[in-house]
Amino acid sequence: MLLALFSFLSAVAIAAALMCITRKNPVACAIWLVVTMASLAGLFLLLGSEFLAVIQVLVYAGAIMVLFIFVIMLLNLGTESSDIARPAVWIPGVVLAVVLAVELVTLRLYSPERLAYEFTRTAQLTDPAQVFPGAAAARDASLQHGVLGAVAEPLFTQWLIPFELTSVLLLAAIVGAVVVAKRKV
Amino acid sequence: MLLGPALAVSAILFAIGVLGVLIRRNAIVVFMCVELMLNAVNLTLVAFANVHGMSGQIIVFFVMTVAAAEAAVGLAIIIAIFRHVRSVDLTNINLLKG
Numbered sequence: 068m069l070l071a072l073f074s075f076l077s078a079v080a081i082a083a084a085l086m087c088i089t090r091k092n093p094v095a096c097a098i099w100l101v102v103t104m105a106s107l108a109g110l111f112l113l114l115g116s117e118f119l120a121v122i123q124v125l126v127y128a129g130a131i132m133v134l135f136i137f138v139i140m141l142l143n144l145g146t147e148s149s150d151i152a153r154p155a156v157w158i159p160g161v162v163l164a165v166v167l168a169v170e171l172v173t174l175r176l177y178s179p180e181r182l183a184y185e186f187t188r189t190a191q192l193t194d195p196a197q198v199f200p201g202a203a204a205a206r207d208a209s210l211q212h213g214v215l216g217a218v219a220e221p222l223f224t225q226w227l228i229p230f231e232l233t234s235v236l237l238l239a240a241i242v243g244a245v246v247v248a249k250r251k252v
Numbered sequence: 253m254l255l256g257p258a259l260a261v262s263a264i265l266f267a268i269g270v271l272g273v274l275i276r277r278n279a280i281v282v283f284m285c286v287e288l289m290l291n292a293v294n295l296t297l298v299a300f301a302n303v304h305g306m307s308g309q310i311i312v313f314f315v316m317t318v319a320a321a322e323a324a325v326g327l328a329i330i331i332a333i334f335r336h337v338r339s340v341d342l343t344n345i346n347l348l349k350g
Contacts, residue, residue, distance in 0.1 A: 077261040088272035150278040160274035171263030201305020240321035248328035
């Protein structure tokens, strides 16, 4: 059941991504990208990251894509002819992407056991549950404190400084976007 | 365990994103393909977080923040370029000095 749902969502994500890069109209590209991101949110759910699934829908499929659609509308795009490069450019591109995909897909052989083995480098100790106690601890924490509590606890203790730095980054991005997009400085 | 299949899906999505960057000339669509690549990497991190613990999820949280910041600044740059060149076709945007 889990695997069937996973396969379905993966197939939707990949098909929508392919549609996204081949549609002529930028608005159609954006809509297909939203489909990809929504199915990725489903995959996150299946992989046990409920909080990230919600954030994926809110931030990516919501906020970021609205920004994209807004800019497409503002620039009044979608009336020109196709912007897909001529065959002399896209055929090598496809070859390159296929080679990259094959290289990366060989990672499919990766199992949790192999990850555990490479982590410890001893043949006896390959039980992922033993090598990575963090996974079980995370599951316990989400049962005990809820899904949000399990994410919040490390975020505000172990990762506090990166979290605070993120706020500086966002402030810089806001100011930067306003300055760059302003008509005259 | 879904680790292997998830890595394969994210690899394919990443390659599709790279292909989009290579074959499209519309700056906004290229930008969307970059977002697609970021999402593919997020899927990898979530898959490993399922095996390894909570840290992967936190890193995805930061990646999403950086992607939001990048989208805001990048789209502002595209608007500024559009005012200048009256086009978002990347073949027309080839001068470092405006």
